[in-house]
Amino acid sequence: MPYELIDIRDTENPVKLIADGWALLSAGAPGDWNTMTVSWGGIGEIWGFDAAFIFVRPQRHTMQHLDSSGYFTLAFGLPRETMALCGRVSGKDCDKTAQAGLTPYSEGAAVWPEGAKLVIVCRKAAKQAIDPAGFLDPGIEENYDGDYHHMFVGEIVRVYRAL
Numbered sequence: 768m769p770y771e772l773i774d775i776r777d778t779e780n781p782v783k784l785i786a787d788g789w790a791l792l793s794a795g796a797p798g799d800w801n802t803m804t805v806s807w808g809g810i811g812e813i814w815g816f817d818a819a820f821i822f823v824r825p826q827r828h829t830m831q832h833l834d835s836s837g838y839f840t841l842a843f844g845l846p847r848e849t850m851a852l853c854g855r856v857s858g859k860d861c862d863k864t865a866q867a868g869l870t871p872y873s874e875g876a877a878v879w880p881e882g883a884k885l886v887i888v889c890r891k892a893a894k895q896a897i898d899p900a901g902f903l904d905p906g907i908e909e910n911y912d913g914d915y916h917h918m919f920v921g922e923i924v925r926v927y928r929a930l
Contacts, residue, residue: 771927785807793880824917893918
């Protein structure tokens with residue numbers, strides 16, 4: 768699928784993209800990659816660059832690919848059934864990408880599922896385990912059962928829109 772390079776500022780509202788549309792978070796290389804559905808995250812600016820913020824539980828299979836790769840991608844606009852499957856099935860237990868009918872597409876060191884309508888390519892800049900001691904709103908704890916995410920901050924280095 769051909770893609771055109773665009774500016775992040777020319778995309779849809781980021782809250783709508785992530786919370787309502789969901790994204791497939793991918794990391795690795797075409798022969799060894801994994802993807803998972805995310806609906807927590809954000810897009811903004813920090814440390815002098817445009818950034819994406821994502822949250823991943825450490826036991827997720829995608830975590831090993833995130834840890835070993837310098838990049839991650841957020842892919843939007845894939846079918847809802849594909850997104851649901853990639854959030855429900857683990858790549859530890861099966862070839863999730865094959866089961867979902869996904870083919871890797873790569874550009875440099877970044878990989879994402881072919882067919883995405885919008886892709887944000889990020890260079891990993893920071894990783895931090897979520898510490899519940901920092902929760903100021905006690906209601907946040909209701910999202911957890913002692914199973915806290917790690918936050919990744921990625922510098923947005925390229926954004927592609929499908930032609």
